[in-house]
Amino acid sequence: MKSKLVRNERLKMSATFFNNxxxxxxxxxxxxxxxxxxAATLWVxxxxxxxxxxxxxxxxxILHAFAIYQLGSLEE
Incomplete structure (x- = not known):
């Protein structure tokens, strides 16, 4: 079983990827x-x-929200 530190680092790297x-x-x-x-075009x-x-x-x-969601799984 992987340690909490390794799991947390993988979650942070995954969240960084989705945030990027x-x-x-x-x-x-x-x-x-x-x-x-x-200037002649109205973007609306x-x-x-x-x-x-x-x-x-x-x-x-949506991707940023998913990254934040992943960070909610971090363990102490």
């Missing part, structure tokens, strides 16, 4: 479309910008 995925999803799905739009009216924004934000939040 969350940052990548948010950056590519939410930030990049906004940065790429021109353009589904090519709003859909990736919403999807990237949602995926980022």
């Amino acid at each position: 995925l969350a940052v990548a999803a948010f950056a590519t799905g939410a930030i990049l479309p906004i940065l790429s739009m021109t 009216a353009d589904p090519k910008v709003i859909l990736p924004f919403l999807l990237g934000s949602a995926v980022g939040v």
Whole structure:
């Protein structure tokens, strides 16, 4: 049986991985479309910008929440 220290470290590394995925999803799905739009385009009216924004934000939040959930399993 593995020690609590090894289990905790694996949980922390897994949570870090999912948190990094969350940052990548948010950056590519939410930030990049906004940065790429021109001044003449209203991002609210353009589904090519709003859909990736919403999807990237949602995926980022879900992955971040999963990372936090994993950290709840840490043992003392």
